[in-house]
Amino acid sequence: MDVADLSPAQARERFRAGERVPTAGWCSGWTQANLIAVPKELGYELLLFAHRNAQACPVLDVGEPGAWSTALFPGDLRTDLPGYRLYREGKAVADLDDVVAEWRDDLVAFLIGCSFTFEQALLRAGVPIRHLDMGTNVPMYRTSVACQPSGTLSGPLVVSMRPVPAALVDVAIEVTRRYPQVHGAPVHVGDPAAIGIADLGRPDFGDPVEVRPGEVPLFWACGVTPQAVIMASGVDFAIGHLPGHMAILDARDDDYRVP
Incomplete structure (x- = not known):
């Protein structure tokens, strides 16, 4: 099956x-x-x-x-x-x-x-998902964005990344914003350096995927954030x-x- x-x-x-x-x-x-x-x-x-x-x-x-x-x-x-x-x-x-x-x-x-929860909705809207095509894990990165602390807990925001054709970026944002309880719309679109990611080819968690010409990296808040906070x-x-x-x-x- x-x-x-x-x-x-x-x-x-x-x-x-x-x-x-x-x-x-x-x-x-x-x-x-x-x-x-x-x-x-x-x-x-x-x-x-x-x-x-x-x-x-x-x-x-x-x-x-x-x-x-x-x-x-x-x-x-x-x-x-x-x-x-x-x-x-x-x-x-x-x-x-x-x-x-x-x-x-x-x-x-x-x-x-x-964020896996909204991937079928992205596919139905015509947005390709590279890690599914490759049969690999989604790439995830620690960022330079600090979470709001609580008591003894503090640390960085973790994001997952999916490359999206430029013409479909608005579609991807609109689809995923409808799923606020599973991270919602991207927290960042475009330049990874703006959120402290130096190399998309070296994720902190998961597997790297190719970002092809004409594609834009989209970054969604990731539920691995609590584990990064546990460490920090x-x-x-x-x-x-x-x-x-x-x-x-x-x-x-x-x-x-x-x-």
């Missing part, structure tokens, strides 16, 4: 069984989300941080302390994603297939909106998804579309 035709439950089952792959293009029509799980004592600061930086960190769901499922993710957050990243003292210390052994009773899981803030312990390897929710992309 084509991965685009899988249900969220079928995808989660495959990840639980050990499939490890970026999820762009999986489960067409179903919403994907970023995972960040932090100790309960940090939960309020992270929730406030997300509120203050809502375009980068749109919260779709939050779990109870210690819980490994939520209303929108009825699977197991410890096993049903295709990759995890473990943080200790602000450093990424391991990429893991599952986090059963690392999950703690005090962890609060946040599910943050993902030296947080003692956190669990995130491996960037681009998302949680697939029991929610529809159209649930997050506004007129």
Whole structure:
């Protein structure tokens, strides 16, 4: 079966069984989300941080302390994603297939909106998506744009990039602005140096893609931002998804579309 035709439950089952792959293009029509799980004592600061930086960190769901499922993710957050990243003292210390052994009773899981959610809408509007054509992960970059801090949490905005033909830039902006809970319209169009990105060929997360003549790089706020903030803030312990390897929710992309 084509991965685009899988249900969220079928995808989660495959990840639980050990499939490890970026999820762009999986489960067409179903919403994907970023995972960040932090100790309960940090939960309020992270929730406030997300509120203050809502375009980068749109919260779709939050779990109870210690819980490994939520209303929108009825699977197991410890096993049903295709990759995890473990943080200790602000450093990424391991990429893991599952986090059963690392999950703690005090962890609060946040599910943050993902720009993969609006990619089918872009395709329907005729906007090509290079990383889907290449079968790779989307490129993601730390920027020089500082997020608004909350308590002990501060750090840079992370963006994802998609090259768009110049004639379709306005179309891409109009399509994605209708999805404000999954990052909405681009935060920057054009020159990457203006937001502190020195080399599009060297993303901080994900894979590089070609920007061809006549194309303009468009940058969307990215739900990997909380992981960059975890590192910048030296947080003692956190669990995130491996960037681009998302949680697939029991929610529809159209649930997050506004007129």
